[in-house]
């Protein structure tokens with residue numbers, strides 16, 4: 001995403017939708033005229049280097065950015081919702097998850113964006129979605145936008161079975177929830193009934209899981225590269241800034257493999 005103009009927004013509501021997901025509703029005059037976006041579009045939340053939200057953007061001060069999918073945007077109310085995984089491991093978390101845990105009405109934050117990523121392949125016989133909770137807002141919006149006769153499978157890894165949510169989707173798309181401890185996402189996806197015809201695959205999850213799924217789609221299932229969107233949304237043990245570097249190196253190495 002190239003230097004999008006920052007917008008200062010205010011928290012209107014913050015509430016837990018499932019045990020590990022916090023919904024934040026953002027609003028403010030700066031959201032008036034916010035562009036229309038497609039499923040998978042995202043914003044960046046800006047934090048200072050102490051992990052505090054930026055409330056007065058200053059282009060000369062370094063910031064840490066954290067990426068979140070636009071869950072919904074209501075142009076009439078100039079309101080946006082984002083769903084944030086509230087991860088904490090051994091008492092340690094990141095600036096975005098920490099902010100999600102404490103955000104309350106009236107709190108301010110600077111966002112940048114929107115940015116968009118490659119979408120679902122245009123032509124397909126069936127759809128295959130796979131993701132963890134960080135990809136759930138995107139998968140939800142893609143499922144909602146599918147034609148009613150679409151068929152396929154969505155495999156979604158969740159922290160706890162209570163993190164499963166109701167999804168609006170075509171009747172011939174089945175959902176497989178995979179609670180933590182039951183299976184990894186990369187193992188669960190191998191157990192689906194592979195359908196007839198060409199799939200459009202959309203995958204977003206943790207880095208090492210993404211690499212396993214990418215190999216399986218390419219080598220075992222021989223899905224053409226153009227039919228696949230696959231991305232890591234975070235990496236275990238690495239902050240988003242560190243993950244961004246790993247991701248760039250991985251994408252370059254993979255591009256050489258398939259060249």
Ligand SMILES: Cc1cc2nc3c(=O)[nH]c(=O)nc-3n(C[C@H](O)[C@H](O)[C@H](O)COP(=O)(O)OP(=O)(O)OC[C@H]3O[C@@H](n4cnc5c(N)ncnc54)[C@H](O)[C@@H]3O)c2cc1C
Nearest residue numbers: 067069084085087094095096097134235236237238239240
């Ligand atoms: C295009 C895109 C869209 C995204 N959309 C969403 C979204 O809608 N909702 C959402 O929740 N996330 C989303 N993410 C993922 C989110 O940006 C990362 O999880 C981010 O690293 C969280 O920032 P943080 O400040 O909480 O943690 P960081 O400071 O980045 O990391 C601190 C530590 O927490 C760990 N960590 C980070 N994320 C998680 C996690 N999800 N689970 C467990 N441990 C974690 C890291 O490995 C690291 O050890 C998206 C990412 C991308 C690239």
